[in-house]
Amino acid sequence: MLPKxxxxxxxxxxxxxxxxxxxxxxxxxxxxxxxxTQISRETYDLHMQIxxxxxxxxVVVFGVMxxxxxxxxxxxxxxxxxxxxxxxxxxxxTVIPFIILILMAIPATRVLTEAYDASESELDIQITGYQWRxxxxxxxDDMNEEEVSFFSxxxxxxxxxxxxxxxxxxxxLDVDNPLVIPINKKVRFLLTSNDVIHAWWxxxxxxxxxxxxxxxxxxxxxxxxxxxxxxxxxELCGIDHGFMPIVVHALPQDEYDAWYAGQQEQAAAARxxxxxTITMDDALAQGEEIYNRxxxxxxxxxxxxxxxxxxxxxxxxxxxxxxxxxxDLILNGVxxxxxxxxxxxxxxxxxxxxxxxxRNSFGNSTGDLVQPADxxxxxxxxx
Amino acid sequence: MSAAHDDHHHGPAKGISRWxxxxxxxxxxxxxxxxxxxxxLLGGTFAMxxxxxxxxxxxxxxxxxxxxxxxxxxxxxxxxxxxxxxxVGLANxxxxxxxxxxxxxxxxxxxxxxxxxxxxxxxxxxxxxxxxGAPNFGWTFYAPLSTTYAPSSVTFFIFAVHIMGxxxxxxxxxxxxTVLNMRAPGMTLMKMPLFVWTWLITAYLLIAVMPxxxxxxxxxxxxIHFGTSFFNAAGGGDPVLFQHVFWFFGHPEVYIMILPAFGxxxxxxxxxxxxxxxxxxxxxxxxxxxxFLSFIVWAHHMFTVGMPIAGELFFMYATMLIxxxxxxxxxxxxxxxxxxxxxxxxxxxxxxxxxxxxxxGGFTGLMLAITPADFQYHDTYFVVAHFHYVLxxxxxxxxxxxxxxxxxxxxxxxxxxxxxxxxxxxxxxxxNVLFFPQHFLGLAGMPRRIPDYALQxxxxxxxxxxxxxxxxxxxxxxxxxxxxxxxxxKKATDQVWEGAQGLEWTVASPAPYHTFATPPDPKLIHxx
Numbered sequence: 001m002l003p004k005x006x007x008x009x010x011x012x013x014x015x016x017x018x019x020x021x022x023x024x025x026x027x028x029x030x031x032x033x034x035x036x037t038q039i040s041r042e043t044y045d046l047h048m049q050i051x052x053x054x055x056x057x058x059v060v061v062f063g064v065m066x067x068x069x070x071x072x073x074x075x076x077x078x079x080x081x082x083x084x085x086x087x088x089x090x091x092x093x094t095v096i097p098f099i100i101l102i103l104m105a106i107p108a109t110r111v112l113t114e115a116y117d118a119s120e121s122e123l124d125i126q127i128t129g130y131q132w133r134x135x136x137x138x139x140x141d142d143m144n145e146e147e148v149s150f151f152s153x154x155x156x157x158x159x160x161x162x163x164x165x166x167x168x169x170x171x172x173l174d175v176d177n178p179l180v181i182p183i184n185k186k187v188r189f190l191l192t193s194n195d196v197i198h199a200w201w202x203x204x205x206x207x208x209x210x211x212x213x214x215x216x217x218x219x220x221x222x223x224x225x226x227x228x229x230x231x232x233x234x235e236l237c238g239i240d241h242g243f244m245p246i247v248v249h250a251l252p253q254d255e256y257d258a259w260y261a262g263q264q265e266q267a268a269a270a271r272x273x274x275x276x277t278i279t280m281d282d283a284l285a286q287g288e289e290i291y292n293r294x295x296x297x298x299x300x301x302x303x304x305x306x307x308x309x310x311x312x313x314x315x316x317x318x319x320x321x322x323x324x325x326x327x328d329l330i331l332n333g334v335x336x337x338x339x340x341x342x343x344x345x346x347x348x349x350x351x352x353x354x355x356x357x358x359r360n361s362f363g364n365s366t367g368d369l370v371q372p373a374d375x376x377x378x379x380x381x382x383x
Numbered sequence: 384m385s386a387a388h389d390d391h392h393h394g395p396a397k398g399i400s401r402w403x404x405x406x407x408x409x410x411x412x413x414x415x416x417x418x419x420x421x422x423x424l425l426g427g428t429f430a431m432x433x434x435x436x437x438x439x440x441x442x443x444x445x446x447x448x449x450x451x452x453x454x455x456x457x458x459x460x461x462x463x464x465x466x467x468x469x470x471v472g473l474a475n476x477x478x479x480x481x482x483x484x485x486x487x488x489x490x491x492x493x494x495x496x497x498x499x500x501x502x503x504x505x506x507x508x509x510x511x512x513x514x515x516g517a518p519n520f521g522w523t524f525y526a527p528l529s530t531t532y533a534p535s536s537v538t539f540f541i542f543a544v545h546i547m548g549x550x551x552x553x554x555x556x557x558x559x560x561t562v563l564n565m566r567a568p569g570m571t572l573m574k575m576p577l578f579v580w581t582w583l584i585t586a587y588l589l590i591a592v593m594p595x596x597x598x599x600x601x602x603x604x605x606x607i608h609f610g611t612s613f614f615n616a617a618g619g620g621d622p623v624l625f626q627h628v629f630w631f632f633g634h635p636e637v638y639i640m641i642l643p644a645f646g647x648x649x650x651x652x653x654x655x656x657x658x659x660x661x662x663x664x665x666x667x668x669x670x671x672x673x674x675f676l677s678f679i680v681w682a683h684h685m686f687t688v689g690m691p692i693a694g695e696l697f698f699m700y701a702t703m704l705i706x707x708x709x710x711x712x713x714x715x716x717x718x719x720x721x722x723x724x725x726x727x728x729x730x731x732x733x734x735x736x737x738x739x740x741x742x743x744g745g746f747t748g749l750m751l752a753i754t755p756a757d758f759q760y761h762d763t764y765f766v767v768a769h770f771h772y773v774l775x776x777x778x779x780x781x782x783x784x785x786x787x788x789x790x791x792x793x794x795x796x797x798x799x800x801x802x803x804x805x806x807x808x809x810x811x812x813x814x815n816v817l818f819f820p821q822h823f824l825g826l827a828g829m830p831r832r833i834p835d836y837a838l839q840x841x842x843x844x845x846x847x848x849x850x851x852x853x854x855x856x857x858x859x860x861x862x863x864x865x866x867x868x869x870x871x872x873k874k875a876t877d878q879v880w881e882g883a884q885g886l887e888w889t890v891a892s893p894a895p896y897h898t899f900a901t902p903p904d905p906k907l908i909h910x911x
Contacts (some may be wrong), residue, residue, distance in 0.1 A: 029827035029839060032759055039755075047756045054746035062739060065717045069735070072656075074724045079656040081722035090665050094707055101703045104753065109696060111755040116692045131532075160590045163441040171440065172837045196528040197622060199687060199762060203828045208758045210688050212623060213527065214616025217689035234687075234762040234830045236521045238528060239447045244834030306448065307554060308514050309534060338532065 034204050036225045036250075040206035042111045057100075088370055115206075118220040120331035121188030123181065129191075129198030129233070130345070132240035132297065133340060136179050138260070139190075145175035146264040151345050152177045154243045155295050158301065160245075173230045176293065182256035183195035183223050191217040195340065196238060210235055223250040238338065240297045274348040274372045280356070283369060287357020290350055295358075298338060303325055303362030310340065314362035321366050327355050327378055343379060348372040394896050403498070406490035407896060408475045413793075414497050415472030416786070420862070422464030423779075424506060427855050434851035436815075437844050442835055450834035451519035452511065458522025459540075462640070463547045464504050469782045470643040471496075471554045474582050477789065478558060480887040480894060481576045483567025483903040488560035496553035503546035510536035521832060523633070526614035526625040530606045539606065548593040555589035558582055567886070567906030573667070576885050576911070577660070578646030580667050584674045585642045588635045591678075595632040599625065623688050630681035638677045642670060643771060644741075644781035645712055648734045650885070651788050652716050655731035656723030657882035661715045663911040669708035669715075676705050686757045695754050700753035706745070713742050715746035728880075729803035733784035736776055736811050738813045744772030747822070754805065762832075765825025771818045775854075776811075783810075783861065790868050791875035795893030798868040803861060809857035816850025884909060 034044045068110055072078045124139040130151075137149035152175045159165040161172075168174070181187045193211040201208035205221040223229070231246040251259060278286075291299075298310035303319075305312035313319050318326055330351065333341035342351065352370040359366040395401045395410065405411060432453045436444050437494055445453070450848040475493065487493045515534035518524065529537060562583045566575070575583075602625075605611040612618025614625045645666075653660045660666065682690060682698040690698075716738050725731070747769040751757050760766060783806075790798050820843035825831075829840045836844065875892040889907055890898045 009762050030823045033828070043755045043759055046753055047750065048760065050750050050753055050756065054749060058742070058746065061713060061717055061742065063718060065735075065738070068717070068720045068723070069725065070724050072725055074657070074726045078722075078724040080656065080724040083661075083722070084659050087663050089718070090662055090711070094711060097710045101706060103659075105700060105703060108699065108753045108755060112692065112695060112699070115755055115758070157488060161442055163443065167440060167838060169838065171834060184898075196532055197525055201762075201830075206755070212616075212688065214620075214622065215689065225602075230645055230827070232830050236451070236525070236528065236832045238532065239451065239519075241451075242447065242830075242835050286545060287910050294484070296638065306446070309448075309516075362468045 009309050010163075015350075035206055036202040036223055036227065036229070037205050037221050038224075039111070039115050039221070040204060042114070043206040046108055046111055049107065053104065054098055057097075118188050118218045120186060121220055122185045123187045124190060125179070125181070125187060126190045126192070127179075127200055127211065129193040129195075129200070129244075130340060131195050131238050131346070132233070132244040133196075133243065133294075134179075134200070134246060135194075135345070136177075146267045148263040148267060150177045150263075152179065152247070154245050155293070156243070158292065160297055164219065170230070172243065172349060173232070173245045173247070175245055175247045178228070178249045179182070180249045180251060180256060180259050181221075182221065182253045183250045185228050185253070186220055186222050188218060188220045191219065197235050198233050198237045198244070199235035200231070202229050202232040202246055204229045204231075208234055223248075226252055243297070270347050270349070274376050276349070277371050277373075278349065278352060278369075280360075280369050283353040283356035284360065286350065287353040287355075288361070290346065290354045291357055291361075294342075294346070295354070303358065303364075304349060313358050314364065319358050320364050320366055323355075323359075323366075323370070324378070326359065327351070327370065327375060330355060331375070331378060331382070343382070348375040351375045384863050390837045398694045404494070405496050406486070408479050408487045408490070409793075409894065409896065411487075411493050411497050412472045412474075412476030413467045415475060417470060418497070418500060419465050419469035419782075422460050422468070423858070424862075425458050425508070426460035426465055427858065429460065430851065433457060434848040436834055437836070438848040439845065440836055440838055440841050445834070447799040447834045448516060448519055451521070451832070452517040454832055455518045455521055455524075455533050456507075456511065459507065459518075460504070461906065462522065462636070463544075464500075465777050466640045466782070467551065468500060470582075470585075470640070470778075471551075473557055473578075473643065473647070473782070473785050473789075474554075474568050476581060476793065477887060478561060478579055479565070480898055481579050481885055481891065482562065482565065482570050483899045483908070484561060484565035484888050485897060485899050487557050488565055489557045492553050494555055496550045497558065499546050500550050503550065505541045506539050506546070507543035509747075510539050513539075524603075525629075526603065526606070527616075530614055533607070538604065541604050544600045545597055548597045550587050552593050555586035555593075558586040559590075562586075565897065567902040567905070567908070568705055569908045573664070574908055574911055576646070577649035577663070577670075578643065581642040581646030581649075581670050584670050585639050588642075588674055588677065592632040592635045592639075595628060595836040597635075599628040599632065602628070623685075625644045626685050626688060627682065630684045631678075632844070633684065634681040635674075637770075637773075638673060640778045641741075642674065644737070644778045645670060647781045647785045647788075648716065648737050651730050651734040651784055652719050652883045653884070654788075654880050655728060655734075656720050656725050658719055658723040660911065661718035662711075665711055665716055669711040672708040673705060674706070676701065680705065683752060683757070686754050687761050699752055699754045702860050704748065706749050706752075709745055711739060713745075724864075726881075728787075729783045729800060729807055730788035730797070731868060732804065732807045732811075733787065737780045737784065740772055740776030740780070740814070744769055744774075744777055747772065760825060762830055763825035764821040764831055767831050768818050768821035768825060771821070775818065776814050780810075780814075786861075786865070788880075789887075790865065791879045792887060792890075792892050792894055794869050795875055795891075796868050797871035797875050797879075798864050799872065802864045802867075806857060806864060809860065810854060813850050813857055814853030817847055817854050818850070820844075820847045820850075 032044055032047050034041050037263045048279040128135040144270045155174045155176045156172050160167050183272050190212045191209055193213045198211040200211055207221050209217045209219045227250055229248045233241055233244040299305050299313050303313035331343040333339045349372045352372045352375050355370045434610050436450055513536045515536045518537055518540045520529040562579055602613040612620035614620050614622050649660055680702045683702045752758050787803055824843045826841055829836055877892050878888050886903055
């Protein structure tokens with residue numbers, strides 16, 4: 001080859017490889033992530049092993065086929081052979097795949113056995129799926145301790161989804177309250193659902209399991225590297241199935257402990273706040289924020305609803321009617337519909353704000369200002 | 384001209400009553416095929432809506448609820464309206480001619496099993512116009528999303544499924560009765576064309592599992608309207624039970640859609656390779672093995688529901704086993720092509736594409752069987768890519784191959800070969816641009832059944848959508864080719880294809896309204 005041609009060849013290859021490697025890193029993810037746990041790496045290895053077996057078999061089978069297509073064509077004067085049925089050949093192409101399958105089944109069985117061993121966990125977290133958010137509850141040994149539990153909602157705005165604002169890098173993959181876990185600790189997740197079936201999945205942990213009402217499934221992980229890991233609900237669960245992401249912050253133990261203590265303080269403060277009074281302005285501001293996060297998917301911007309499954313709030317007989325009935329409906333939901341019970345999803349302050357907001361927005365003007373104490377009274381009555 | 388004389392006395396009735404009251408297997412076959420094509424276009428339209436919405440991140444065209452209705456209706460219409468009736472249509476047309484029978488064994492029931500279908504699909508499609516909207520819980524309709532949380536149109540969906548099931552069961556009974564009772568003298572079971580064999584086995588699968596589907600939708604009906612709690616955890620029921628019952632139907636259903644395809648391809652490849660099928664007996668046994676295995680692998684669709692490890696392992700091993708008989712089939716087709724004398728008319732092109740692309744779907748199926756890896760693949764676009772590879776360039780390509788292969792026998796004219804090849808190449812390119820990138824999307828973590836996606840999935844999604852539009856538009860060429868072929872063209876010979884074997888090629892082209900009123904000469908029946 002001429003030196004000049006060689007140079008061009010080298011340049012082209014260099015350009016192609018750099019293009020390929022940068023694009024592979026960016027949007028052109030082609031393969032399963034290796035992840036940050038031992039199980040995720042073993043799963044990746046299994047995936048690559050079976051993939052290469054398939055490629056190898058494909059090359060042989062399609063190779064023979066392509067060779068026949070090129071050479072054994074009538075236009076090239078090929079005369080058909082008359083060979084037919086051979087027990088020997090049939091046995092060979094039955095036994096060889098069988099051996100390959102056994103070679104694959106052995107490591108697959110090993111990894112599955114490992115992944116199923118959820119014993120000796122150091123931290124247990126209950127995950128509950130709701131339409132369309134996750135609840136995380138840290139299980140305590142000591143019932144006198146303040147409990148840490150919270151809901152995790154997607155925080156991507158509806159304006160981004162409806163193309164009215166530019167989309168951020170973590171579009172659809174951001175939440176208000178991420179799950180926080182310590183690294184290098186065996187964390188066990190106890191998974192269930194409050195309504196329909198959801199599935200909790202974080203690809204970097206190779207953990208995916210269905211959250212099923214009436215069942216408690218368990219799974220576990222030991223994350224080795226601190227970082228932010230993202231996933232999504234993986235089982236069709238209704239309208240906003242695409243909008244219930246999972247975000248996990250894995251922190252070093254000391255940072256995790258500090259976070260956990262902060263959460264306990266916040267929980268105590270929230271309980272105390274239930275006795276405070278709020279102003280109309282605060283209630284409307286907070287109510288609007290909660291509406292846009294929690295209610296808007298069904299009841300829509302402007303409270304117009306989506307007939308007939310999702311009633312309008314503007315001019316609704318409930319929202320402009322008896323106040324106690326209205327609060328009661330939001331606390332306990334409407335059985336058999338998508339209207340969930342919010343008595344645990346929102347704090348008394350938040351519940352008071354959202355009721356105040358919907359009763360004074362979308363053209364509704366009851367002038368009611370609900371106080372956290374009013375909500376608390378109803379909550380205690382129910383208990 | 385005794386055939387012409389017969390036509391005079393026993394020809395078709397005139398006008399619409401010919402089609403409404405017909406008991407002729409060829410007429411009913413045509414009805415099934417046209418119905419299937421109409422449903423293919425309808426389900427395809429829904430797919431175009433899905434791909435258009437997914438062209439870019441963000442919501443552009445439809446709201447998430449309507450998007451879910453589209454994915455649900457696309458799946459239901461394609462499975463029950465397009466693929467299954469197409470194969471029943473081919474069975475109606477070809478099985479009597481292949482075994483030397485004058486018609487199907489139960490011709491009036493044949494009429495009935497077709498004519499309830501348009502009502503079933505009219506009922507199903509009408510839900511789109513209802514106030515509550517169409518079913519929006521996916522074609523797998525997992526409870527309790529499809530019961531407690533379903534739109535009120537779910538009841539219409541349940542009744543539509545019942546009617547489709549009744550139609551399929553009647554069709555299956557008819558095929559079994561025909562094949563077992565009406566074979567011409569000399570047509571022993573092991574001399575039947577593979578298409579007949581695969582359909583005989585498929586018919587048994589249908590009879591075994593369609594009642595299970597009917598059972599599961601009836602349980603839903605009772606949960607919704609009569610206060611039972613089969614699937615309602617709050618009432619002591621079990622949502623996972625739904626999935627077990629559904630997939631006990633659902634997995635054999637997958638093979639119902641692919642076994643007749645194996646039969647079609649096993650007819651076409653020997654014809655255009657001008658060489659006998661390499662191993663007929665082993666093909667029959669492989670089909671029977673696949674049918675048997677299809678009953679003991681259902682829970683591989685449910686690896687993430689939290690089964691005990693013994694269950695996970697059993698279903699993993701059983702699923703991996705399916706690779707063996709499927710491999711036997713693929714190796715047989717390749718061995719048939721090897722040292723043949725091949726030509727590449729449109730049916731052969733579709734058949735070759737079937738072998739390659741179906742096998743790729745088989746490979747990803749093997750990957751999905753590996754349970755720990757399935758935890759990563761499950762409910763992502765990797766699964767979407769997998770089952771579309773086995774269903775579109777698998778089942779659908781085989782139906783198109785069959786249509787091109789037998790069109791000259793049906794119409795008496797050769798189809799336009801240039802347009803046929805154009806249709807093939809556009810479909811082939813379109814289907815791969817459409818579905819291949821979806822493997823990458825799934826591995827990178829994109830869940831299925833979402834109307835909007837994170838930004839890292841944007842590039843492969845628009846590529847996939849472009850492929851989808853190309854594939855969708857190309858199907859109009861097929862419609863044009865078929866109509867053109869019915870209207871006229873080069874006269875087809877009785878033999879049609881140089882290498883074709885079998886009784887259907889011994890009758891005139893177009894096949895007379897009644898064939899084999901007297902059994903064929905046993906000398907015409909060859910070893911397979």
